[in-house]
Amino acid sequence: xxxxxxxxxxxxxxxxxxxxxxxxxxxxxxxxxxxxxxxxxxxxxxxxxxxxxxxxxxxxxxxxxxxxxxxxxxxxxxxxxxxxxxxxxxxxxxxxxxxxxxxxxxxxxxxxxxxxxxxxxxxxxxxxxxxxxxxxxxxxxxxxxxxxxxxxxxxxxxxxxxxxxxxxxxxxxxxxxxxxxxxxxxxxxxxxxxxxxxxxxxxxxxxxxxxxxxxxxxxxxxxxxxxxxxxxxxxxxxxxxxxxxxxxxxxxxxxxxxxxxxxxxxxxxxxxxxxxxxxxxxxxxxxxxxxxxxxxxxxxxxxxxxxxxxxxxxxxxxxxxxxxxxxxxxxxxxxxxxxxxxxxxxxxxxxxxxxxxxxxxxxxxxxxxxxxxxxxxxxxxxxxxxxxxxxxxxxxxxxxxx
Numbered sequence: 001x002x003x004x005x006x007x008x009x010x011x012x013x014x015x016x017x018x019x020x021x022x023x024x025x026x027x028x029x030x031x032x033x034x035x036x037x038x039x040x041x042x043x044x045x046x047x048x049x050x051x052x053x054x055x056x057x058x059x060x061x062x063x064x065x066x067x068x069x070x071x072x073x074x075x076x077x078x079x080x081x082x083x084x085x086x087x088x089x090x091x092x093x094x095x096x097x098x099x100x101x102x103x104x105x106x107x108x109x110x111x112x113x114x115x116x117x118x119x120x121x122x123x124x125x126x127x128x129x130x131x132x133x134x135x136x137x138x139x140x141x142x143x144x145x146x147x148x149x150x151x152x153x154x155x156x157x158x159x160x161x162x163x164x165x166x167x168x169x170x171x172x173x174x175x176x177x178x179x180x181x182x183x184x185x186x187x188x189x190x191x192x193x194x195x196x197x198x199x200x201x202x203x204x205x206x207x208x209x210x211x212x213x214x215x216x217x218x219x220x221x222x223x224x225x226x227x228x229x230x231x232x233x234x235x236x237x238x239x240x241x242x243x244x245x246x247x248x249x250x251x252x253x254x255x256x257x258x259x260x261x262x263x264x265x266x267x268x269x270x271x272x273x274x275x276x277x278x279x280x281x282x283x284x285x286x287x288x289x290x291x292x293x294x295x296x297x298x299x300x301x302x303x304x305x306x307x308x309x310x311x312x313x314x315x316x317x318x319x320x321x322x323x324x325x326x327x328x329x330x331x332x333x334x335x336x337x338x339x340x341x342x343x344x345x346x347x348x349x350x351x352x353x354x355x356x357x358x359x360x361x362x363x364x365x366x367x368x369x370x371x372x373x374x375x376x377x378x379x380x381x382x383x384x385x386x387x388x389x390x391x392x393x394x395x396x397x398x399x400x401x402x
Contacts, residue, residue: 030058032105032112035065040101040120042356047089047120051103060107071100071117092122121355129359129371129399134384138166138174142388143402145197145350148395149190154210155391155402156185156197165197167210171400180205180215187236187265191229196249198224198236206249218244218252223262226275226309230268235293237263237275245293258288258296265319269312274334276307276319287319289334302329302337309360313353318375320360322347328360330375343370343380350401354394361389361401369401 033054041048049067064081067089068074078087092099100117137143141157141164148154153168156179163176164185179185183199190196195207202219223239234246241260246252257263261277268274273293277286286301301307305321307329312318317331326339327348342348346365351358358375362368367380368389383389383401392401 029060029107029109031110032056032058032062032107034113035103035105035115038101038103038115038118040099040118042120042122043088045090045092045122047092047099047101047122048086049089049101049103050086051115053085054105054112057105058107058109058112060109062105062107064106066104066106066111068102068114069099072102072114075104075111077106097121129357129369130381132369132382132384132401135172136174137402138176139163143391144185145187145391146393146400146402147188147190147195148393148400149195150193150209151396152210153393153395153400154188154190154195154207156188158184158186158390165207165210165213168400170396171398177211178213180213186224187226189227189229189234191234192232192249194249196227196229196234196246198227200224200239204236204249204252216250216252218246218254220244220254225263225278226265228266228268228273230273231271231292233293235266235268235273235290237266239263239278243275243293243296255294256296258298259285261286263288264307265309267310267312267317269317270315270334272334274310274312274317274331276301276310278306278308280304287331287334287337299335300337302326302339308348309350311351311353311358313358314356314375316375318351318353318358318372320348320351322349322363328375328378340376341378343367343378349390350392352392352394352399354399355397359392359394359399361392363388363390 033056035051037052066075098119098121102114104114105112142159144158146155164179165177166174168174183203185199188197200223202221204216204219205213207213222242227236239262241257243255244252261280264278266275273290280286284300285298287299288296290296305324307321310319321327327342328340329337331337346362351360358372368383369381370378372378
């Protein structure tokens with residue numbers, strides 16, 4: 001028995017429904033949603049980008065991503081096309097300038113919604129501690145320490161006569177300044193609108209502008225090795241176990257160190273003063289900490305090295321030494337310290353932090369600079385010349401060593 005034929009109108013309706021479905025499916029393909037959780041980390045003339053893929057691809061496979069470095073005014077497609085969640089933007093030559101980065105996904109329907117902007121500041125070779133350039137100094141002194149404050153680099157020397165200060169607004173051109181005496185100025189710092197320098201014969205001098213200096217009393221006959229500022233107070237440590245503090249840089253008060261060691265350097269970070277020593281007992285304790293600069297507590301160092309310098313940055317205390325197997329130690333709290341390997345076995349003299357980077361300099365060795373983004377893993381860098389580098393500071397987008 002033959003099956004009756006379908007009426008013509010039923011066939012037409014079936015075709016219409018199928019056609020409508022195809023049209024509706026095609027219209028459902030739209031550009032993707034915006035990527036989320038975008039982060040940008042500055043590299044040397046670059047930015048490393050990561051993100052979470054869009055919550056919806058618009059009904060079509062994502063084939064590429066685009067980025068903007070000017071808050072969405074113009075866009076660049078990744079070449080070659082890629083769909084993973086990380087990429088690097090290169091060629092960001094405006095060093096120390098912030099870029100507003102956005103990311104968007106691309107599918108067959110077009111470019112999707114842009115992500116929220118994130119700001120990133122790339123490093124150039126000098127602010128990245130990689131490329132170093134020799135500069136003419138202002139005097140033939142053995143420059144020992146350098147700091148940055150109020151738009152000015154200020155350096156002081158270990159030896160020499162006359163004009164025992166030099167200043168620079170850009171780290172490139174330097175001008176001689178008269179110190180208060182031909183002393184062995186070991187350390188200089190900046191805080192609360194004032195530059196303060198200390199010497200190993202007990203001398204102290206201050207300057208509001210780095211140009212005109214005034215002698216201050218109170219230092220005694222101590223061998224001051226380091227000075228810093230934090231929490232409203234200047235703190236200096238000495239090579240004979242002494243400490244002194246001042247709220248204004250003019251009047252100084254003697255304090256008792258945790259141990260009678262040769263304290264070489266002091267820094268401030270995370271509500272804590274931390275000092276390191278050149279020598280001490282065989283049991284360690286070459287670190288001491290204080291919340292106020294007055295009351296000091298001994299801490300166990302990671303090794304019995306000659307610790308020469310300590311700094312604080314990105315939630316981490318980092319110290320370097322001139323000898324030992326592991327010439328770096330780090331601490332998140334100033335109390336518990338971990339040994340770290342230096343990039344080379346050099347006599348490391350100074351360490352600082354700036355622009356997401358720790359930088360240390362050495363008075364000898366093949367490569368007299370080393371850098372680290374985390375204080376743990378260090379990379380050797382070549383200095384501009386093979387001089388005895390004793391001090392390093394960061395400011396105005398540059399690392400400066402003397």
